[in-house]
Amino acid sequence: MSYLQHPVSEDRPVRVALIGAGWIGSFHAESVAHRIPNARLDAIADPALPAVEALASRLRVGKISADPADVISDPEIDAVLIAAPARFHSGLIAAAARAGKDVFCEKPGGRTIEELDEALEAAESAGITVQFGFNRRYAADFAAARRLIDGGSVGVPQLLRSLTRDPGTVAGIANPDRIPPGTIFLETLIHDFDTLNWLNPGAVPVRVHAIADALVAPDAKDGGLLDTAVVTVTYSNGAIAVAEANFNALYGYDVRGEVFGSAGMVTAGGPQATSATSYTAAGIGADTVRLNVDLFHDAYTAELAHFVDAVKARRAGVPGPATPGPGGTDARNALAVALAALRSAETGLPVDVASVAELRAAEPEFHPVGDGA
Numbered sequence: 001m002s003y004l005q006h007p008v009s010e011d012r013p014v015r016v017a018l019i020g021a022g023w024i025g026s027f028h029a030e031s032v033a034h035r036i037p038n039a040r041l042d043a044i045a046d047p048a049l050p051a052v053e054a055l056a057s058r059l060r061v062g063k064i065s066a067d068p069a070d071v072i073s074d075p076e077i078d079a080v081l082i083a084a085p086a087r088f089h090s091g092l093i094a095a096a097a098r099a100g101k102d103v104f105c106e107k108p109g110g111r112t113i114e115e116l117d118e119a120l121e122a123a124e125s126a127g128i129t130v131q132f133g134f135n136r137r138y139a140a141d142f143a144a145a146r147r148l149i150d151g152g153s154v155g156v157p158q159l160l161r162s163l164t165r166d167p168g169t170v171a172g173i174a175n176p177d178r179i180p181p182g183t184i185f186l187e188t189l190i191h192d193f194d195t196l197n198w199l200n201p202g203a204v205p206v207r208v209h210a211i212a213d214a215l216v217a218p219d220a221k222d223g224g225l226l227d228t229a230v231v232t233v234t235y236s237n238g239a240i241a242v243a244e245a246n247f248n249a250l251y252g253y254d255v256r257g258e259v260f261g262s263a264g265m266v267t268a269g270g271p272q273a274t275s276a277t278s279y280t281a282a283g284i285g286a287d288t289v290r291l292n293v294d295l296f297h298d299a300y301t302a303e304l305a306h307f308v309d310a311v312k313a314r315r316a317g318v319p320g321p322a323t324p325g326p327g328g329t330d331a332r333n334a335l336a337v338a339l340a341a342l343r344s345a346e347t348g349l350p351v352d353v354a355s356v357a358e359l360r361a362a363e364p365e366f367h368p369v370g371d372g373a
């Protein structure tokens with residue numbers, strides 16, 4: 001253990017600093033402050049200081065800074081929660097690791113395999129815990145699907161499917177010019193690539209073929225926007241997967257997964273807010289979920305609670321959660337598929353994942369029957 005890493009006793013909460021207090025960072029900040037008893041939000045860093053001041057005052061956080069280096073070097077902080085824009089992730093992971101902080105980082109871990117590898121090497125040398133924000137693994141329905149797969153309900157996976165339809169409006173995508181090129185693969189479909197990898201345990205993605213276009217905002221295509229994509233992924237066990245995404249679903253936020261195999265099929269997800277369904281003269285109706293922080297409210301909380309439990313256990317020198325959170329291998333495997341998909345969409349040709357990175361399958365996970373996480 002580094003001299004910079006404070007042991008955490010049974011009764012002391014893990015002291016967390018948030019880096020990046022935008023859309024998802026603010027939600028995570030509320031989770032740490034109000035929904036995770038083993039953690040305490042002690043500091044927030046974001047160059048947009050007025051927004052930080054408002055969040056800090058609402059959540060009664062004492063330390064704020066415009067510079068992430070301040071919270072990373074703070075000896076009173078145990079762990080950082082990185083929710084800054086993707087281009088800063090790998091540098092922030094490496095800096096936090098060198099300071100002995102445990103790291104929860106939103107996806108993607110980096111924008112290239114090289115920069116992610118540098119960050120993961122720094123984390124490994126420091127011996128810290130690193131977990132990435134692949135929250136779908138913590139959604140009750142997706143976790144149940146994985147347990148069914150582990151229990152043999154599907155047999156040998158043959159066809160997999162994962163989709164993301166981000167909520168939209170009739171006015172279309174707000175500020176399409178401000179969406180960085182590659183976002184649909186690196187920040188949206190990366191969730192689907194991780195889900196597919198995770199629902200096909202023991203296999204690695206081998207070949208990727210992607211088709212993408214700007215169908216929602218065609219005028220932004222020349223600026224690099226892609227808002228609609230379909231990606232096929234073939235796996236080392238022969239399974240064939242399809243991932244698809246669109247940025248403007250008028251009916252709400254729609255995330256689904258499916259695994260079909262030699263013994264059956266499991267499905268998970270969907271946009272319905274509850275199972276209440278109305279049957280009237282007008283037809284059949286149901287409310288839909290509109291925001292990611294509503295659909296994944298509990299999953300976002302569960303992933304952070306899991307991270308905090310792992311940090312607390314490591315620092316206390318006691319056994320941690322039985323199932324590891326999504327770590328460096330998972331972040332790397334999903335990023336490799338995303339980068340292969342980006343290249344395939346540009347060239348129109350299939351891309352071997354090995355040409356992007358040599359991958360290894362993530363460690364098999366332990367999923368006791370009935371384990372809700």
Ligand SMILES: NC(=O)c1ccc[n+]([C@@H]2O[C@H](COP(=O)([O-])OP(=O)(O)OC[C@H]3O[C@@H](n4cnc5c(N)ncnc54)[C@H](O)[C@@H]3O)[C@@H](O)[C@H]2O)c1
Nearest residue numbers: 020021022023024025046048083084085086106107133187
């Ligand atoms: N897991 C999920 O479901 C999920 C959902 C939304 C966003 N995300 C990811 O979270 C990250 C942030 O997304 P967002 O939608 O919250 O973006 P956002 O633009 O709303 O927030 C980003 C924040 O980071 C701040 N920032 C800019 N540069 C910074 C720096 N160098 N250091 C610290 N903070 C800095 C900005 O001022 C802003 O407040 C992205 O990587 C995104 O892909 C994940």
